[in-house]
Amino acid sequence: MNAAVNLSSAPHARDRWTTPFIMRMVALSLLPATVVGILVYGWNAFAIVALAVVSAVAAEWVFCKACRKPSTIWDGSAVVTGLLLALSLGPQTPLYIPVIGSVFAIVVCKGCFGGLGKNFINPALAARCFLLLAFANAMAIKPVVDAVASATPVGAMKAGETVNITKMFLGTADGVIGSSILALLAGGLLLWSLGFIHGEICFSVLIGFTAFLALFSGKGFDPEYLLAHLCGGGVVMGAFFMATDYVTSPVSRLGQFIYGCLIGVLGGLFRLKGSTADSFSYAIIIGNVCTPLIDTYIVQKPFAYRKVGKTRKTRKEPFRIPKPVIALTLIAAVAGVALSGVFSVTKDKIEEQEAFAASVAYREVCPKATSLTIPDEIKETLGEKGIDQGNAHINACYVGKDGDEVVGYALSVSSKGFGGEITFALGLTTGGEITGISFTQIAETAGLGMKATEPDFKDQFNGKSGSLTLVKGAATAENEISAITGASITSNAVTDAVNAGLSFYETVLKGGN
Numbered sequence: 001m002n003a004a005v006n007l008s009s010a011p012h013a014r015d016r017w018t019t020p021f022i023m024r025m026v027a028l029s030l031l032p033a034t035v036v037g038i039l040v041y042g043w044n045a046f047a048i049v050a051l052a053v054v055s056a057v058a059a060e061w062v063f064c065k066a067c068r069k070p071s072t073i074w075d076g077s078a079v080v081t082g083l084l085l086a087l088s089l090g091p092q093t094p095l096y097i098p099v100i101g102s103v104f105a106i107v108v109c110k111g112c113f114g115g116l117g118k119n120f121i122n123p124a125l126a127a128r129c130f131l132l133l134a135f136a137n138a139m140a141i142k143p144v145v146d147a148v149a150s151a152t153p154v155g156a157m158k159a160g161e162t163v164n165i166t167k168m169f170l171g172t173a174d175g176v177i178g179s180s181i182l183a184l185l186a187g188g189l190l191l192w193s194l195g196f197i198h199g200e201i202c203f204s205v206l207i208g209f210t211a212f213l214a215l216f217s218g219k220g221f222d223p224e225y226l227l228a229h230l231c232g233g234g235v236v237m238g239a240f241f242m243a244t245d246y247v248t249s250p251v252s253r254l255g256q257f258i259y260g261c262l263i264g265v266l267g268g269l270f271r272l273k274g275s276t277a278d279s280f281s282y283a284i285i286i287g288n289v290c291t292p293l294i295d296t297y298i299v300q301k302p303f304a305y306r307k308v309g310k311t312r313k314t315r316k317e318p319f320r321i322p323k324p325v326i327a328l329t330l331i332a333a334v335a336g337v338a339l340s341g342v343f344s345v346t347k348d349k350i351e352e353q354e355a356f357a358a359s360v361a362y363r364e365v366c367p368k369a370t371s372l373t374i375p376d377e378i379k380e381t382l383g384e385k386g387i388d389q390g391n392a393h394i395n396a397c398y399v400g401k402d403g404d405e406v407v408g409y410a411l412s413v414s415s416k417g418f419g420g421e422i423t424f425a426l427g428l429t430t431g432g433e434i435t436g437i438s439f440t441q442i443a444e445t446a447g448l449g450m451k452a453t454e455p456d457f458k459d460q461f462n463g464k465s466g467s468l469t470l471v472k473g474a475a476t477a478e479n480e481i482s483a484i485t486g487a488s489i490t491s492n493a494v495t496d497a498v499n500a501g502l503s504f505y506e507t508v509l510k511g512g513n
Contacts (some may be wrong), residue, residue: 017196019116023076025196029187030083030178030241036170037177041091045177049086052098056082059106067111077116081105084124084241087178088234088281094138101127121288122245125238125281132281137447165224168231181231188240197244200256205239206230208264209271217272229271234280238267242281248288255298263287358425361438362398362410365427369400369407381508391415392493392500395423397509406430409509412440415497418489419443422452426501432465432510437498449490457484457491461498468502470495 038046060078064071072078082102089098105127113119132139167173171180178184191197210226219225230236243249243263250259263283270279362372378397381387386395395412408430414423422442427435437458444450451457460481461468468479470491475482483491 019075019077022196023080025191025194026080026241027076027083029191030080030087032183032186033087033171033178033180033237034083036180036183037087037091040172040180041177045091047095048089048091048093048098048177049083051095052086052089052102053079053082055099055102056085056106059103060111063107063111069115072115075116077110078106081110081124081127084237085127087237088124088128088176090139090175091177097131097135097138100135101131104130117247119247120292121285122242122248125242125284125288128281129285136445165228165231168228175232176234178237179232181236184236184240188236191240191244197240198249198253198256200253201244201249201260202239204257204260205243205264205267206235208261209235209239209268210264212265212268213272216268233271235267238263238280238284242284243287245288248291250291250294250298252295252298255294258298259287259291259294262290358412358440361425361440362412362427364438365425365436366398366400366408366410367435368402369410370402372398372400372410374398378508386412389413389500389504390496392497394500394504397504408435409505411501411504413497413501414441415493415500417442417444417493418449418487419445422490422493422497424494424497426498428501428505428509432502432505434461434464434498434502436462437494444487444490448484449487451484451487452490452494457482458494465502468495468499 034049038049056078057073061071061073064073082098082105085101085105086098089101105123109121109123109126110116110119164173168175168179169181171178171183173179188197188202192199192202210230213219213226213229214221217225239260243260250256263286266283266286267280270283359372363369366372374397378399382394382397386393388394392413392415395414397412398410399406400408400410409428411426411428412423413426414421416422420443422439422444424437424439424442426437429435439453439458442450442453444452460475464479466479468481469477470483471480472483472488481491481495
């Protein structure tokens with residue numbers, strides 16, 4: 001007998017697709033998005049892609065050498081990891097970022113867990129989340145337009161601004177390098193049609209995300225609103241190229257459907273309630289972590305499985321909950337009870353501290369006042385929750401007096417910024433001139449939006465009255481405010497809130513006592 005015998009453990013299924021072949025197909029499907037990104041954003045985008053890919057391959061080669069393992073650079077997985085990471089970065093990202101990210105993805109997220117097929121989370125996504133946390137300022141850099149860094153389309157939508165869906169679909173709007181939805185769909189649908197990725201995952205991600213936004217965004221099934229969110233924030237790239245990773249996704253078809261719906265719902269929740277515009281990555285990471293649990297309870301039908309006949313009696317196996325699941329549940333329950341107890345104990349103290357901080361801010365912007373009170377007529381006007389004024393909200397209004405004489409006003413105003421609600425005290429004289437602003441709540445990007453708290457920006461408002469206009473570059477007129485470079489959304493939010501306070505003065509406070 002001269003024929004070679006192939007000995008291996010069950011199952012004995014074989015497929016013509018090898019790992020290098022699959023990785024080459026994935027890289028080929030990402031090529032359209034890569035080309036569009038380089039054409040739109042230029043040589044800096046090319047440098048980011050090249051550095052990410054080369055760093056990933058080099059890190060894998062060095063790691064294999066250091067561990068005395070056979071080199072695995074030729075399987076193509078490092079190329080795909082570097083390419084996915086590069087396409088998820090902004091075109092103006094500093095060039096050291098893709099290098100650090102690729103090394104982290106290959107060495108920490110892949111190599112330290114045993115290499116390809118043994119990582120429990122997607123290396124490219126894990127590296128991106130690591131970069132967002134460790135290098136927030138560098139990752140926040142956006143493409144420059146008219147010498148001012150603009151927000152991504154999703155950031156603009158969160159701030160209530162309109163976006164150009166056509167530009168987002170084509171990939172010519174401000175965003176990451178791989179933001180062309182047309183190119184991503186071309187590559188993703190190619191992989192799906194050839195059977196390289198599972199439609200149960202990618203389509204359930206998109207359906208879950210869209211359904212959650214339609215049900216809970218308050219916009220209903222508004223096609224324009226839903227398309228804008230689908231075209232931004234890495235949803236399409238995540239659905240077709242990240243969530244479908246073989247290693248970190250469930251095995252069974254039902255499990256894949258549940259996994260995809262989980263990612264879509266979490267992505268929608270983070271998009272609506274989260275403080276960052278690009279939080280879809282975290283939804284996929286959570287889905288990766290839940291994959292073992294899904295595979296535990298939703299088991300793929302075994303090879304050569306046959307249903308037992310009705311006449312044949314079988315012993316029913318008792319249902320057992322895995323010990324890790326019980327342990328994690330108990331830990332989560334104990335942590336929840338502990339956190340609830342801490343919150344109950346500290347709630348009153350926190351509210352007291354917040355009230356004290358607000359009173360300090362009111363005194364700062366209305367320094368001549370010896371007392372601050374809210375007259376009954378203003379209470380009736382504002383009600384319990386305040387009122388909307390233009391693009392902002394008036395929360396409270398105090399009348400500052402020195403004895404019986406009115407010497408000014410201290411208003412609490414708020415508006416939606418890039419990182420969430422911005423609230424500050426606005427001081428006004430009896431003539432309607434601004435005496436100052438003092439922030440009580442702000443969580444903008446460090447080094448960008450947080451510059452609103454610095455004197456160079458907020459002192460521009462002092463002494464001004466009427467309606468103010470935000471301008472790029474230096475202010476040249478009396479009513480102009482110079483925007484913060486790289487933080488146009490924050491600048492707009494603060495200016496809108498100040499204008500709301502000035503408008504409230506003209507309509508309610510002017511001539512009052």
